[in-house]
Amino acid sequence: MKMNKAVNRLRGSMPKVGIRPTIDGRRNGVRESLEEQTMNMAKSAAKLISENLKHPNGLPVECVIADTTIGGFAEAADCADKFKRENVGVSLTVTPCWCYGSETMDTDPHMPKAVWGFNGTERPGAVYLAAVLAGYTQKGLPAFGIYGRDVQDSDDTSVPNDVKGKILDFAKAGLAVAYMKDKSYLSLGNVSMGIAGSIVDQDFFLKYLGVRTETVDMVEFMRRIDEEIYDKEEYEKAMKWVAEFCKVGKDDNPADKQRTAEQKQEDWETSVKMTLIARDLMVGNPKLAEIGYGEEAMGRNAIAGGFQGQRQWTDYKANGDFMETMLNTSFDWNGIREPYVMATENDSLNAVPMLFGHLLSDRAQIFSDVRTYWSPEAIERVTGWKPEGLAEGGLIHLINSGSTTLDGSGAMSENGEPVMKPWWDVTEEDAKNCLDATLFRPADTGYFRGGGYSTDFLTKGGMPVTMSRVNLVNGLGPVLQIAEGFTAEIPANVHDTLDDRTNPTWPTTWFAPRLTGEGNFRDVYAVMANWGANHGAISYGHIGAQLITLASMLRIPVSMHNVPEEKIFRPSAWASFGMDREGADYRACANFGPLYK
Ligand SMILES: C[C@H](O)[C@@H](O)[C@@H](O)C(=O)CO
Numbered sequence: 265m266k267m268n269k270a271v272n273r274l275r276g277s278m279p280k281v282g283i284r285p286t287i288d289g290r291r292n293g294v295r296e297s298l299e300e301q302t303m304n305m306a307k308s309a310a311k312l313i314s315e316n317l318k319h320p321n322g323l324p325v326e327c328v329i330a331d332t333t334i335g336g337f338a339e340a341a342d343c344a345d346k347f348k349r350e351n352v353g354v355s356l357t358v359t360p361c362w363c364y365g366s367e368t369m370d371t372d373p374h375m376p377k378a379v380w381g382f383n384g385t386e387r388p389g390a391v392y393l394a395a396v397l398a399g400y401t402q403k404g405l406p407a408f409g410i411y412g413r414d415v416q417d418s419d420d421t422s423v424p425n426d427v428k429g430k431i432l433d434f435a436k437a438g439l440a441v442a443y444m445k446d447k448s449y450l451s452l453g454n455v456s457m458g459i460a461g462s463i464v465d466q467d468f469f470l471k472y473l474g475v476r477t478e479t480v481d482m483v484e485f486m487r488r489i490d491e492e493i494y495d496k497e498e499y500e501k502a503m504k505w506v507a508e509f510c511k512v513g514k515d516d517n518p519a520d521k522q523r524t525a526e527q528k529q530e531d532w533e534t535s536v537k538m539t540l541i542a543r544d545l546m547v548g549n550p551k552l553a554e555i556g557y558g559e560e561a562m563g564r565n566a567i568a569g570g571f572q573g574q575r576q577w578t579d580y581k582a583n584g585d586f587m588e589t590m591l592n593t594s595f596d597w598n599g600i601r602e603p604y605v606m607a608t609e610n611d612s613l614n615a616v617p618m619l620f621g622h623l624l625s626d627r628a629q630i631f632s633d634v635r636t637y638w639s640p641e642a643i644e645r646v647t648g649w650k651p652e653g654l655a656e657g658g659l660i661h662l663i664n665s666g667s668t669t670l671d672g673s674g675a676m677s678e679n680g681e682p683v684m685k686p687w688w689d690v691t692e693e694d695a696k697n698c699l700d701a702t703l704f705r706p707a708d709t710g711y712f713r714g715g716g717y718s719t720d721f722l723t724k725g726g727m728p729v730t731m732s733r734v735n736l737v738n739g740l741g742p743v744l745q746i747a748e749g750f751t752a753e754i755p756a757n758v759h760d761t762l763d764d765r766t767n768p769t770w771p772t773t774w775f776a777p778r779l780t781g782e783g784n785f786r787d788v789y790a791v792m793a794n795w796g797a798n799h800g801a802i803s804y805g806h807i808g809a810q811l812i813t814l815a816s817m818l819r820i821p822v823s824m825h826n827v828p829e830e831k832i833f834r835p836s837a838w839a840s841f842g843m844d845r846e847g848a849d850y851r852a853c854a855n856f857g858p859l860y861k
């Protein structure tokens with residue numbers, strides 16, 4: 265399998281990180297003595313960011329440094345002007361010294377902000393940090409404060425590790441905020457089976473995320489299939505690839521409910537066409553202009569989407585499982601590429617945490633039903649096996665009727681361990697291994713009368729993962745919930761017994777959340793019992809802290825998490841809302857309100 269790597273570009277230029285070196289404006293000695301050290305800090309920060317971060321589409325993150333150090337209002341205005349011209353979306357102020365707080369700050373209300381104050385004592389950078397953060401808080405412009413734990417010498421140009429981590433986490437989350445702004449959520453269809461998350465709340469998207477919502481009726485798929493509005497060459501290529509690499513699994517339907525061989529062939533054709541069409545709807549395709557469809561070629565600039573599917577479409581035509589899976593995967597017949605974010609059942613409130621996870625981790629995301637809590641006692645009763653290791657406290661069965669990424673099989677590996685990689689690190693062998701680990705099973709025709717193919721795999725155990733979810737609460741607004749944990753491996757016969765009680769044609773991930781012994785993480789049952797909806801978005805890695813940072817930038821309070829306290833990083837203003845951190849988060853988010861109100 266020969267695979268190229270290609271970068272997807274949505275409309276709008278890539279946001280940059282702007283670095284603002286602020287300085288004590290007093291000339292004739294003080295300012296001059298600080299110029300070099302201050303600019304060097306800006307250069308170190310820029311180097312750190314551009315060497316370590318990429319945009320989720322694989323392009324390098326660029327930094328822009330103000331033309332001069334900033335000693336007061338005039339230079340702050342020059343810097344703001346440059347940042348506008350350069351499409352800066354995130355602002356990081358750096359300084360080793362005392363500067364004039366509200367005179368040097370930046371006041372763009374939409375730009376995530378942080379200040380790194382050098383922890384030396386010759387010149388008081390950390391004092392400026394405290395002063396300017398007080399100013400930001402007083403003016404309703406929350407900013408993140410960064411300063412090293414250990415005092416450094418004034419000629420030390422290194423960035424200590426604790427500072428590095430904070431700068432990178434801040435910049436990555438800030439870039440996520442900037443990157444999603446002015447993109448769109450594409451709702452393909454409408455409300456699926458009364459699922460609340462698929463009642464797309466356009467106000468939430470626009471005010472909290474800066475994302476517009478576009479709605480396209482599912483009849484558009486029919487039109488494009490009937491009128492052949494897709495790239496036929498690509499379609500042929502995709503069909504060949506499917507025949508070669510997608511193994512069809514056993515049809516579990518009773519004989520009289522099975523689709524005929526001709527119907528099954530037609531289901532493949534529909535599934536592949538749907539995949540091309542959904543992608544073209546999201547991001548456009550210049551090939552469509554060549555065949556006379558200039559408007560369709562533009563796409564909808566969608567950074568995420570959802571497909572209603574059930575029931576009107578799936579009662580009639582092949583389900584969306586193949587389409588959703590392939591879009592969410594880091595590769596297809598064209599090669600290795602950035603995964604798209606596509607929710608099944610148009611659950612937009614699961615698409616959002618998938619988007620967050622993708623923007624923060626650069627990886628494909630798993631979409632799942634949070635289906636069953638299996639207590640250790642119930643597992644033993646039903647299978648005779650006493651759970652041990654990660655499964656000791658019981659498991660949550662994550663399984664779904666579509667939309668999970670093939671990367672979620674855990675069939676990619678690094679140093680012999682299962683892993684889900686940033687898409688640009690995925691190899692041809694990884695892609696092949698994911699396909700080998702997957703069966704495409706004729707869909708359950710009880711649920712899906714129109715047939716189609718569901719993706720069936722069992723996620724390898726031992727991967728660190730984070731499950732998250734946004735819920736909308738009437739009178740309160742959005743909240744985010746987060747559960748870090750691990751995928752668990754259980755004996756094959758135990759899995760089969762448990763899986764056979766559900767929908768064995770769907771992919772399974774056995775999830776063991778990390779327990780804290782308290783509250784919603786008292787035990788596995790409590791995690792499931794307190795989950796706010798039927799779905800969860802699962803990202804590789806323990807990204808709870810980064811999600812919390814991002815949520816605070818968007819003013820979305822976190823209602824549940826198991827992230828260790830020392831890893832939590834929010835704007836300094838949050839400390840003014842009380843010492844109980846969860847309550848303070850709610851009060852701060854309510855006080856500042858959504859970012860784009
Ligand atoms: C086939 C069923 O309708 C499933 O799609 C259903 O169990 C869900 O996924 C609900 O979220």
Ligand SMILES: [Mn+2]
Nearest residue numbers: 609633664665
């Ligand atoms: Mn579901």
